[in-house]
Amino acid sequence: MMQDKAETQSPISDEPLRLEDLVDREALVELCDSFFTLFGIPVRVLSKDGTLLADAAREHDLCGYINTFASGRAACGATVGAVKMSDPHEDDGTLVHPCFSGLEYRVVAIDYDARRIGRFILGPYLPAEVTDVPSSLLELDPNVNEPSAKSLMLKVPRAKQDTVQRVARHLKAALDLILFSGHKTLLTSQMHLLSVRESFRELTEKQARLQEAYDRLRELDRLKSNFLATVSHELRTPLTSIIGYGEMLAEGIAGPLNDEQKEFVGTIREKGEQLLQLIQSLLDMSKLESGTMSVRKERVRIEDVIGEVIKTLTPTARKKGVTLRLEADANLPELRADPERLRQVFINLGDNATKFTPSGGSVTYRVTTLARGSSADEGGFALMSPVRAQIEVRVMDTGIGIPENEREKVFDAFYQVDSSSTREYGGTGLGLSIVKRLVEAHDGTIVVEENTPRGAVFVVSLPVPHGA
Amino acid sequence: MQLNFAGREITIKLVYYGPALSGKTTNLKALHELTADDSHGRLMTLETRDDRTLFFDMLPLVFRAGDSPKRPGDRSYTPIDPTMGMSLRLKVFTVPGQVLHGATRRLVLQGADGVAFVADSQLTETENNAASFLDLRANLKELNVAVRDLPLVIQFNKRDLPAIRSDDEIKALARQGREPVFRASALTGEGVVETFFGLLHLTWSKLEAEHQLSRIIGIQPHEFVPVAARKMGIKRDVPVMLQSCLGGNLDFKAKDA
Numbered sequence A: 001m002m003q004d005k006a007e008t009q010s011p012i013s014d015e016p017l018r019l020e021d022l023v024d025r026e027a028l029v030e031l032c033d034s035f036f037t038l039f040g041i042p043v044r045v046l047s048k049d050g051t052l053l054a055d056a057a058r059e060h061d062l063c064g065y066i067n068t069f070a071s072g073r074a075a076c077g078a079t080v081g082a083v084k085m086s087d088p089h090e091d092d093g094t095l096v097h098p099c100f101s102g103l104e105y106r107v108v109a110i111d112y113d114a115r116r117i118g119r120f121i122l123g124p125y126l127p128a129e130v131t132d133v134p135s136s137l138l139e140l141d142p143n144v145n146e147p148s149a150k151s152l153m154l155k156v157p158r159a160k161q162d163t164v165q166r167v168a169r170h171l172k173a174a175l176d177l178i179l180f181s182g183h184k185t186l187l188t189s190q191m192h193l194l195s196v197r198e199s200f201r202e203l204t205e206k207q208a209r210l211q212e213a214y215d216r217l218r219e220l221d222r223l224k225s226n227f228l229a230t231v232s233h234e235l236r237t238p239l240t241s242i243i244g245y246g247e248m249l250a251e252g253i254a255g256p257l258n259d260e261q262k263e264f265v266g267t268i269r270e271k272g273e274q275l276l277q278l279i280q281s282l283l284d285m286s287k288l289e290s291g292t293m294s295v296r297k298e299r300v301r302i303e304d305v306i307g308e309v310i311k312t313l314t315p316t317a318r319k320k321g322v323t324l325r326l327e328a329d330a331n332l333p334e335l336r337a338d339p340e341r342l343r344q345v346f347i348n349l350g351d352n353a354t355k356f357t358p359s360g361g362s363v364t365y366r367v368t369t370l371a372r373g374s375s376a377d378e379g380g381f382a383l384m385s386p387v388r389a390q391i392e393v394r395v396m397d398t399g400i401g402i403p404e405n406e407r408e409k410v411f412d413a414f415y416q417v418d419s420s421s422t423r424e425y426g427g428t429g430l431g432l433s434i435v436k437r438l439v440e441a442h443d444g445t446i447v448v449e450e451n452t453p454r455g456a457v458f459v460v461s462l463p464v465p466h467g468a
Numbered sequence B: 001m002q003l004n005f006a007g008r009e010i011t012i013k014l015v016y017y018g019p020a021l022s023g024k025t026t027n028l029k030a031l032h033e034l035t036a037d038d039s040h041g042r043l044m045t046l047e048t049r050d051d052r053t054l055f056f057d058m059l060p061l062v063f064r065a066g067d068s069p070k071r072p073g074d075r076s077y078t079p080i081d082p083t084m085g086m087s088l089r090l091k092v093f094t095v096p097g098q099v100l101h102g103a104t105r106r107l108v109l110q111g112a113d114g115v116a117f118v119a120d121s122q123l124t125e126t127e128n129n130a131a132s133f134l135d136l137r138a139n140l141k142e143l144n145v146a147v148r149d150l151p152l153v154i155q156f157n158k159r160d161l162p163a164i165r166s167d168d169e170i171k172a173l174a175r176q177g178r179e180p181v182f183r184a185s186a187l188t189g190e191g192v193v194e195t196f197f198g199l200l201h202l203t204w205s206k207l208e209a210e211h212q213l214s215r216i217i218g219i220q221p222h223e224f225v226p227v228a229a230r231k232m233g234i235k236r237d238v239p240v241m242l243q244s245c246l247g248g249n250l251d252f253k254a255k256d257a
Helices: A005-009 A025-039 A061-066 A070-085 A146-153 A161-250 A259-290 A302-320 A339-355 A420-425 A431-441 B024-034 B099-109 B123-142 B167-176 B192-211 B213-217 B221-231 B238-242 B252-256
Strands: A043-047 A052-056 A094-098 A104-112 A115-127 A298-300 A323-328 A335-337 A362-370 A390-397 A445-450 A456-463 B002-004 B009-017 B044-047 B053-065 B086-094 B114-120 B152-157 B181-183
Touching (some): A025 A043, A025 A161, A115 A161, A161 B044, A161 B053, A259 A431, A298 A302, A302 A339, A302 A362, A302 A390, A339 A431, B009 B024, B009 B099, B024 B053, B024 B086, B024 B152, B024 B192, B053 B099, B053 B221, B099 B123, B114 B192, B152 B192, B192 B213, B192 B221
Parallel strands (some): A323 A362, B009 B114
Antiparallel strands (some): A094 A104, A298 A335, A445 A456, B002 B009, B053 B086
C-alpha cells in the first residue's frame, strides 16, 4: 500500500471525477437540443456544484405572461432557484418539483462510478392531470386574467408522469454512455502520457548509469595508458645502460674476450635490443592511445620514404631469400606527413610481410595516385571526389595470407591471427595496432585484402593536401 | 487503499498480474458476469485492435458496508448520511502482459493493495510464468514494496486445457510456498470467484491489521468478506469457497478465532 504524491496523480487512482471533465460541453448542448426538439420538454444539465453546463430551453408563452407581473417575476425566480439547488435523493435519483403556475420540473441525478457528479432538469412541462389554472397563479396578482392564462397554459407541452420518467431514463442512459466513453478516453490519454514519461524516466536512468560506467572505463583506460607510458619509460633507462655496457664489453674496452664470451655478450645485446624495441612499441602504443604522440607534418615524397624503408629491410630479406620491390607511378604528389612515422608504418608492414613470406617469395610496395577514395568511400562522395586525391600504397606479399574473418581483428592490440604463430614468427602483436593508429593520425585508412594467388595486401591510403 | 472520510468512501485496489495471454482479462470478464449488476460498473478495457490489453482493464465494484437495509422512498436517505456506513469501492485492474509494456505495468501496480498472479497452467508456459513473476518482483522493488508485505494469491488458470501441470504437482508446490494457490478455468468462470475472494480476504486481513478498517466501517472484522460476497450477489458460503485454496496462508480462520 503506497500513498505517495505520485499515486494521487495517477489516472488510475480513485479521485472523484467531474462531469465537466468527462463530457464535451458543446456535444452536451447538442444532445440536450436534440432531446428538446424530440420531446418539447426543456433540458438543463448542471454540474455537481450547480454550474449550468447545457441549456436547451425556449421560454413558454405562459412564463412570458407571468413575467410581465412583478410578483410573477419574483415567484418565478424563486422557483427556478429552488429547482436548480435541489439535489435528488438517492433511491431513484429523481425529484419532482412543482411550480406555482401548475407546471412541473423533474430533477434527475447524474451518477458515475457510484458517485453523484451532477444532475439534469426536465421542464417546465404541463402534467397530464392539470386542466385548470391553479389558484396559486391567480392569486399572484389581481390583474392575472384567467382565460388568457388558461389558453397559454394549454400551449405548454403536456406530459404524463411515466412519459417524463421514460424520457429521463433515456437521457440518463445516453449521458451514462457518453460519460463512460469520456472516462475511457481520459484514462487512455493519461496512460499514454504517463507510460511515455515512465519509459523516458527508465531510459534516462539507464543512460545515466551507462554514461557513468563509460566515464569510469575511460578514466581507467587513461590510467592504464599512463601506467604503461611510465613503466615503459622507466624500463628503457636501465636497459639502455645494459645494452651500452654490453657494447663496450663486446668492443673489448674492459679487456679482450674469448670467442665464447663474445658470443654470450652478443646474445645479451641482441636480446636487449629486442626488449628495447618491444618497450618502444609499448610506449608508442600508450602515446597513441593517450593522444600524446606528436606528429610533425612536413612535405614528404612517399617514394623517398619507401626507398629508405627497403634499404633498411634488405639485409633481413636477403637473409630469408625474399625479394623486396618498389613500383611507383611517375609524378607522385607530395604528402604532408611525419616522415619518421611513415617510415615506422612501412618498416612495420614490410617487416611483417617478410616474416610471413617463405623463401623465394617477394614483397612489393606499389605506390599509385587515386583521384578519389578507393575502397573506403566514407560518404559525401560527390562532394569529395574532385578535390580529395589520395596516395595508395599497397604492400603485397606472397606469404600465408590472412583469413577474411580475421582481417578486421589484426589491427587490435596484442592480437595475432594464430597465437601459435607467435612462437614461429615472433612479434608482440602490437605492430599493426600501432600502424593503424599512425595511419589514422595522418587522416588515412588501412585495410587488408587478399593477394592472388596467395598472400596478403595491406592497403594504406593517405590523403593528398589541397593544391599538391 | 484510499480513505476518504468526507465522502465516506474506502477504495481498495486489486491488481491481476501475470504473463501475456494467461487470462487476466478473462478473469475480470468472468467476475463481471458472476457478480450482481447493481454491485459493479461497466468493465472498462483499454485494448489494442488485436484484443490485447494495452494499458489495463478495470472493473469497479461498489457496495455499502455496515449500513441498514435500504428503505425505498425514505427521503432522509442521502449518500453522505454518516449513519449509513461507508461506501466500499473495490477497483480491480489487470496489467498488460506483453513484455514491452513494462512501464505501464508499473504504473498500474502502483498503489495496489493486493495482487492476484494469474499463471498459465500449460507446461510450455512454465518459464513465462516465472519470468513474469520476476518482473512483478522487480516492479515492486522499483515501487519500494517488498513481495512479503503484499497480499498475493496465485491462480493456475486454464485447468481445462490438455498438457498442463498436474493437480498433484500444483498441490505439492502450493504446500511448500507461502502464497495461497487457486485453480481456475476463467473461460468457464470456474475458480474465478474463489480466487477473487481469496485475494480480498488476504488483503482485508492486512488492511484490518494495519488500519482497523472494521471500526471505521462499523462492521465486525470477520463479517467483511461475507458481506462483500453477499452485496456482490454471490450466494455461496465464503469459508466453503476459500477451502478450495491449496496451501499457502489465507489466515482466514486465524482472524476469525
